[in-house]
Amino acid sequence: MGVFATSATARRRHRTQKLAFVVLLGVTVLLILPVLAILGMLVYRGAPALSLEFLFSEPVRGMTAGGIWPAIVGTMWLVGVSLAISAPIGVLAAVYLNEYAGDTWYTRVIHLAIVNLAGVPSIVHALFGVGAFVLFFEFGTSILSASLTLAIMTLPVIIASTKESLSAVPMSFREACWNVGATRWQTIRHVVLPNSIAGILTGVILQVSRAAGETAPIIFTGAAVFVPFLPSSVNDQTMALSMHLFTLSTQVQNVPQEITYGTALVLVGLVVLINGVSIVIRSRIRRRRKW
Amino acid sequence: MSREEVEGAGANPGAELGTGLGPRLGRSPARQRLHRAKELLIETVIRVCGVSAVIFVFGIFYFVFREAAPLLFGGLDLGELLTSGEWYPDSDNPRYGAFALIAGTLAVTLLAMLIAVPLGLGAAIFVSEFSRGRTREILKIVIELLAAIPSVVWGFIGLVIMNPLIIDLFDTPVGLNVLNGAILLALMSVPIIVSIGEDALKAVPDTYREAAEAMGATRWQVTWRVLLPAARNGLLAAVLLGVGRAVGETMAVLMATGHSVNVPDSPLDSVRTITATIASELGETAQGSDHYRVLFVLGSLLFLITFLVNLTADLVIRGFKRR
Amino acid sequence: MRKVRLISLVSSISVLGLLGFAACGKKSKMIQNKGSDTMINLAQALAEEYRKVSPKVAIAVSGGGTGVGIASLQNNTVDVANASREMKAEEKANAKKTSGKDPVEHKIAYDALAIYVHKGNPLAKVTRAQLACIYGKEGTCTKWSDLGVEVPGCSGQEIVRAGRQNNSGTYAYFREWVLGEGKDFKLGSRDMSGSKDVVDLIAHTPCAIGYSGMGYKINDVRWVCLSKEDADTCVEPSLAAALSGEYKLSRPLYMITSGAPEGDIVSYINWVRSDAGQAVVERTGYAPLPPDQRHK
Numbered sequence: 052m053g054v055f056a057t058s059a060t061a062r063r064r065h066r067t068q069k070l071a072f073v074v075l076l077g078v079t080v081l082l083i084l085p086v087l088a089i090l091g092m093l094v095y096r097g098a099p100a101l102s103l104e105f106l107f108s109e110p111v112r113g114m115t116a117g118g119i120w121p122a123i124v125g126t127m128w129l130v131g132v133s134l135a136i137s138a139p140i141g142v143l144a145a146v147y148l149n150e151y152a153g154d155t156w157y158t159r160v161i162h163l164a165i166v167n168l169a170g171v172p173s174i175v176h177a178l179f180g181v182g183a184f185v186l187f188f189e190f191g192t193s194i195l196s197a198s199l200t201l202a203i204m205t206l207p208v209i210i211a212s213t214k215e216s217l218s219a220v221p222m223s224f225r226e227a228c229w230n231v232g233a234t235r236w237q238t239i240r241h242v243v244l245p246n247s248i249a250g251i252l253t254g255v256i257l258q259v260s261r262a263a264g265e266t267a268p269i270i271f272t273g274a275a276v277f278v279p280f281l282p283s284s285v286n287d288q289t290m291a292l293s294m295h296l297f298t299l300s301t302q303v304q305n306v307p308q309e310i311t312y313g314t315a316l317v318l319v320g321l322v323v324l325i326n327g328v329s330i331v332i333r334s335r336i337r338r339r340r341k342w
Numbered sequence: 343m344s345r346e347e348v349e350g351a352g353a354n355p356g357a358e359l360g361t362g363l364g365p366r367l368g369r370s371p372a373r374q375r376l377h378r379a380k381e382l383l384i385e386t387v388i389r390v391c392g393v394s395a396v397i398f399v400f401g402i403f404y405f406v407f408r409e410a411a412p413l414l415f416g417g418l419d420l421g422e423l424l425t426s427g428e429w430y431p432d433s434d435n436p437r438y439g440a441f442a443l444i445a446g447t448l449a450v451t452l453l454a455m456l457i458a459v460p461l462g463l464g465a466a467i468f469v470s471e472f473s474r475g476r477t478r479e480i481l482k483i484v485i486e487l488l489a490a491i492p493s494v495v496w497g498f499i500g501l502v503i504m505n506p507l508i509i510d511l512f513d514t515p516v517g518l519n520v521l522n523g524a525i526l527l528a529l530m531s532v533p534i535i536v537s538i539g540e541d542a543l544k545a546v547p548d549t550y551r552e553a554a555e556a557m558g559a560t561r562w563q564v565t566w567r568v569l570l571p572a573a574r575n576g577l578l579a580a581v582l583l584g585v586g587r588a589v590g591e592t593m594a595v596l597m598a599t600g601h602s603v604n605v606p607d608s609p610l611d612s613v614r615t616i617t618a619t620i621a622s623e624l625g626e627t628a629q630g631s632d633h634y635r636v637l638f639v640l641g642s643l644l645f646l647i648t649f650l651v652n653l654t655a656d657l658v659i660r661g662f663k664r665r
Numbered sequence: 666m667r668k669v670r671l672i673s674l675v676s677s678i679s680v681l682g683l684l685g686f687a688a689c690g691k692k693s694k695m696i697q698n699k700g701s702d703t704m705i706n707l708a709q710a711l712a713e714e715y716r717k718v719s720p721k722v723a724i725a726v727s728g729g730g731t732g733v734g735i736a737s738l739q740n741n742t743v744d745v746a747n748a749s750r751e752m753k754a755e756e757k758a759n760a761k762k763t764s765g766k767d768p769v770e771h772k773i774a775y776d777a778l779a780i781y782v783h784k785g786n787p788l789a790k791v792t793r794a795q796l797a798c799i800y801g802k803e804g805t806c807t808k809w810s811d812l813g814v815e816v817p818g819c820s821g822q823e824i825v826r827a828g829r830q831n832n833s834g835t836y837a838y839f840r841e842w843v844l845g846e847g848k849d850f851k852l853g854s855r856d857m858s859g860s861k862d863v864v865d866l867i868a869h870t871p872c873a874i875g876y877s878g879m880g881y882k883i884n885d886v887r888w889v890c891l892s893k894e895d896a897d898t899c900v901e902p903s904l905a906a907a908l909s910g911e912y913k914l915s916r917p918l919y920m921i922t923s924g925a926p927e928g929d930i931v932s933y934i935n936w937v938r939s940d941a942g943q944a945v946v947e948r949t950g951y952a953p954l955p956p957d958q959r960h961k
Binding site (some may be wrong): 064065067068071072074075076078079081082083085086089092139140141143144146147148151152160161162163164165166167168169170171172173174175176177178179181182183186187203206207210234235236237260263264265266267270271293294296297300301311315318319322323326330334 | 377381384385387388389391392393394395396398399401402405406408409460461464465467468469472479481483484485486487488490491492493494495497498499501502503529532536560561562563565566583586587589590591592593597617620621624625629637638641644645648649651652653655656
């Protein structure tokens with residue numbers, strides 16, 4: 052007879068078990084309901100605004116009509132440039148941590164720095180962007196400043212995801228390669244990286260979705276309320292979807308409800324879609340992994 | 343082969359073997375030297391990237407602190423900053439008392455955690471112990487999506503959905519208040535709590551579960567008496583990371599807490615958090631002015647708070663991974 | 666494997682390319698216009714309309730505030746700064762020192778503020794002393810009964826003060842107008858970060874009172890008649906009354922350039938100050954310049 056199995060309390064045990072299950076289920080549902088409710092609300096109120104014209108035209112009449120094309124393009128610029136900066140750095144940092152560094156105090160410091168980088172509040176990243184890129188390096192308020200800020204902010208996402216997929220490559224793969232005389236870098240480039248490309252891709256995709264949604268870091272570093280032209284270089288300022296949603300909902304009067312909801316829907320849709328892709332890729336790798 | 347053994351293999355394992363060079367390796371000494379130079383270059387780049395995170399964290403602190411320093415060492419009364427409620431940075435007689443802002447941040451964070459911790463840990467337990475297969479996968483995906491919703495969208499939701507709802511439900515004049523911000527923050531920090539909490543539960547060896555079940559324990563008893571005590575540290579870390587997220591969140595609280603510099607008496611009072619203050623005032627200050635610098639001082643303060651929270655969480659996590 | 670090499674090649678090239686880009690100077694045809702949040706809608710509308718007039722010139726508008734606009738002028742990162750107040754003497758001195766040119770202020774419109782309440786609020790008129798009693802640090806008016814009205818739909822009859830964040834030009838102007846120099850507002854007001862936010866809050870809140878530009882009026886709010894000094898008569902807020910000077914709660918808005926403007930910039934500012942530009946000003950809800958101050 053064990054600690055748990057006294058028959059006198061057996062029925063009560065089962066009642067508690069059932070109760071616990073119901074309560075926990077309830078809690079979980081309570082979390083999921085808001086997501087569904089919010090998405091439903093956005094779709095219900097925003098969908099009427101969606102049209103090719105809304106997506107591909109400029110805002111007009113003081114942003115109370117027209118579309119959001121410059122904001123979409125601006126977000127693409129910000130995401131693209133920040134990705135171009137953070138992807139190589141992030142992947143190589145993960146390579147270093149997984150392939151070169153041992154478990155020393157030194158790597159622990161690096162690890163701690165990554166955790167902290169992920170935990171620094173977005174508004175502090177914004178202050179950093181202003182202090183470093185806008186003022187110190189004199190990039191001004193530009194796509195470059197905003198993207199650099201975003202890149203640093205999203206770096207931990209890429210490092211974490213890449214590192215995870217690198218460590219999933221079996222050690223025997225590397226050993227086989229070393230045994231034929233390949234150097235460490237050759238092994239990494241020809242064996243380790245190709246075998247973890249899907250995981251790296253997941254990290255990159257998550258970075259994209261994170262960068263696309265951020266607002267605070269770009270307000271002061273490169274996003275503008277209104278730019279009539281599409282940006283043509285990284286020195287330009289640009290509109291951005293997240294910033295546009297903020298502007299529409301707090302700054303511009305008499306915006307028809309559909310336009311604000313439509314903008315929110317496009318932003319959320321974009322982010323959810325990107326995340327969805329990463330989820331699919333990830334589950335595919337897990338299923339397909341042969342080792 | 344463990345990681346330590348790999349370390350022992352040296353930077354160029356191939357060189358030690360000497361023979362059997364791969365097809366891509368050059369044969370002449372000159373080409374080999376070239377290869378070695380290239381290899382060295384690449385390794386340097388990799389090492390630099392490896393420490394990039396450290397550089398960036400220091401960089402952030404340096405550049406934020408750099409803008410704050412002239413005021414911090416040039417007349418700012420830190421005691422007044424932390425304890426006085428007189429936030430008049432733009433007055434003819436400027437006073438920088440951030441107590442109301444700190445109180446606002448604490449109030450919103452605390453209430454958010456009161457909501458998020460039971461929900462988050464409950465969901466973590468449900469996902470980890472009470473669901474399996476497809477259900478578990480779907481739950482995890484939905485919670486991940488919760489994490490993906492951008493903070494400006496949460497703010498928008500606070501503004502257009504929560505605000506009228508709170509006004510109706512609580513018969514209060516303004517629905518942009520501590521409660522509104524706290525609910526949004528709770529929903530935003532729940533995914534972190536769930537995912538870290540689930541990791542912590544998963545880290546408890548299955549033998550624990552099997553042993554308890556063999557003694558006839560129900561799943562709930564296993565969870566309550568065995569898993570929760572065993573995963574205590576990990577769950578604590580999950581909560582800490584949730585707190586870190588809530589303290590630093592900007593756009594949602596900026597839009598949903600009502601912009602009122604005010605020490606709140608009730609969840610229905612409007613407040614303004616530290617983050618929201620920086621976001622709404624930075625734009626209007628003249629660069630280099632005291633007001634501008636005091637915002638960077640607040641930024642440094644935020645950085646330190648989140649740094650400590652994350653550090654503690656990390657140490658706690660390390661603790662449970664070691665065991 | 667080739668893929669990996671390709672990816673690393675592409676990314677390193679793009680990083681290098683970016684740095685190269687960053688090294689090049691600013692583009693010529695883009696006018697950077699930045700500053701006051703009060704003027705953001707106006708500046709945006711002007712920029713949008715100007716595209717039709719001169720399609721080759723792009724005007725990038727961003728907010729941030731009067732202070733940011735002026736500071737950017739000093740570091741030469743902006744061509745035209747929007748200011749909802751005159752420059753302070755030290756700002757002028759700074760600008761002269763860093764850019765070597767005297768900043769030039771161009772008056773482009775007037776911002777007429779209105780006192781907003783919820784549409785169900787029966788408050789007929791308000792005096793400056795009453796506003797001071799509501800907003801001032803020493804003020805004691807916390808209930809609507811202190812103003813002699815009962816507001817339907819407002820539980821507790823508590824006055825909810827709405828205003829702008831402490832460093833906006835609107836805030837500073839309203840504070841000085843209501844309280845005089847050297848005085849402070851009472852903390853605890855809802856300090857919204859946009860003029861629209863203020864009006865939206867009042868639209869949702871029967872208990873609220875606030876100040877914001879006339880251009881932001883919507884259906885669920887109404888303007889309160891502003892008492893003259895004798896307190897018996899009052900002036901209904903309107904652009905016309907603001908323009909004639911009868912309605913006092915109005916202030917000039919400026920575009921500031923570093924030195925006398927040249928080329929595209931002078932054409933733009935002249936256009937803003939012309940009849941065509943002033944038509945946009947009026948349509949956006951600001952008070953236009955009187956005809957004799959316009960650019961012919």
